[in-house]
Amino acid sequence: MLKKLFIPVLLFTGVQVMAQAAFEPYEQAIDGTNLTFKMLAIPGGSFKMGTTAGGKEDEKPAHDVKLDPFWIGQYEVTWDLFEPFLYKDYEIAKSKDGKVSPEIDAVTRPTKPYLDMTFGFGKEGHPALAMTHYNAIQFCKWLYVRTGVFYRLPTEAEWEYAARAGSKSTYFFGDKAAQLTDYAWFKDNGEEKTHVVGQKKPNPWGLYDIYGNVAEWTYDQYKSDSYGERKEKVSNNPVVVPTSLYPHVVRGGAFDSAADDLRSAARGASDPIWKQLDPQVPKSNWWFPEAPFVGMRLVRPLNPPSHEEIMAYYDKKPIKDF
Numbered sequence: 001m002l003k004k005l006f007i008p009v010l011l012f013t014g015v016q017v018m019a020q021a022a023f024e025p026y027e028q029a030i031d032g033t034n035l036t037f038k039m040l041a042i043p044g045g046s047f048k049m050g051t052t053a054g055g056k057e058d059e060k061p062a063h064d065v066k067l068d069p070f071w072i073g074q075y076e077v078t079w080d081l082f083e084p085f086l087y088k089d090y091e092i093a094k095s096k097d098g099k100v101s102p103e104i105d106a107v108t109r110p111t112k113p114y115l116d117m118t119f120g121f122g123k124e125g126h127p128a129l130a131m132t133h134y135n136a137i138q139f140c141k142w143l144y145v146r147t148g149v150f151y152r153l154p155t156e157a158e159w160e161y162a163a164r165a166g167s168k169s170t171y172f173f174g175d176k177a178a179q180l181t182d183y184a185w186f187k188d189n190g191e192e193k194t195h196v197v198g199q200k201k202p203n204p205w206g207l208y209d210i211y212g213n214v215a216e217w218t219y220d221q222y223k224s225d226s227y228g229e230r231k232e233k234v235s236n237n238p239v240v241v242p243t244s245l246y247p248h249v250v251r252g253g254a255f256d257s258a259a260d261d262l263r264s265a266a267r268g269a270s271d272p273i274w275k276q277l278d279p280q281v282p283k284s285n286w287w288f289p290e291a292p293f294v295g296m297r298l299v300r301p302l303n304p305p306s307h308e309e310i311m312a313y314y315d316k317k318p319i320k321d322f
Contacts, residue, residue: 184212190255214295254293
């Protein structure tokens with residue numbers, strides 16, 4: 001059962017910090033609005049990350065990873081939640097008192113896109129999409145200022161661990177792709193568009209659309225040989241900290257992906273071609289107009305970093321894309 005179990009513990013810079021009463025699933029409310037989103041508790045543990053047989057070279061070698069507990073979004077972030085961050089006027093309209101605080105107002109928002117970023121797929125209940133890696137992190141910052149809770153992108157290891165849900169097989173349900181239509185929107189049934197989240201069966205840990213619908217950002221820089229650096233040892237909470245604009249790791253495949261790209265171990269990477277037709281000079285820090293297949297899912301660590309570390313995560317300056 002999802003519970004609302006938040007206790008205010010302190011106040012700083014106008015932000016109310018909330019403590020979770022227990023490590024269990026919960027529903028995060030955004031004060032002053034009717035907006036909520038659901039987070040599932042993922043126990044810490046160890047697993048084999050990558051592919052042991054078959055697969056692609058960048059998924060090898062399979063290696064031992066140990067992770068601390070974390071919460072992860074039960075669903076991909078939808079436009080319902082993302083749009084108040086995108087448009088201040090929309091956020092005001094969704095606020096019960098018709099106002100936003102100065103702290104919220106100070107958060108940098110995306111430039112308004114020059115085209116319909118829903119691409120006609122649908123908005124209510126549909127995953128938000130085509131945001132850049134930087135945009136996704138700034139959305140997390142907006143949530144932090146709004147809730148006092150540290151939300152971030154999953155690491156690549158956290159994403160695979162959550163997707164596998166204790167399984168060692170190609171997919172969390174087994175090695176054969178025939179069952180994918182029960183769990184995912186992809187090339188065979190996706191009809192070249194996104195779908196309302198949560199319509200397919202969840203994985204054993206309760207995550208919906210972890211395969212398909214939209215591919216999901218992770219925090220990591222993509223390195224084809226990063227797994228080789230971890231072989232023959234146990235990696236604790238590994239992450240490839242991003243230092244360049246391209247590429248970053250995306251996971252899970254999308255509505256237009258082949259079954260092979262939905263495997264738990266399959267790795268994707270962002271590409272400058274996703275902005276090829278952007279007419280702006282320099283190109284937008286916020287949008288990938290040719291990537292209507294990438295979105296995001298939130299993570300919250302059980303043991304959050306300090307406020308200073310949190311702000312350092314959020315406040316990295318965008319790298320200009322020419």
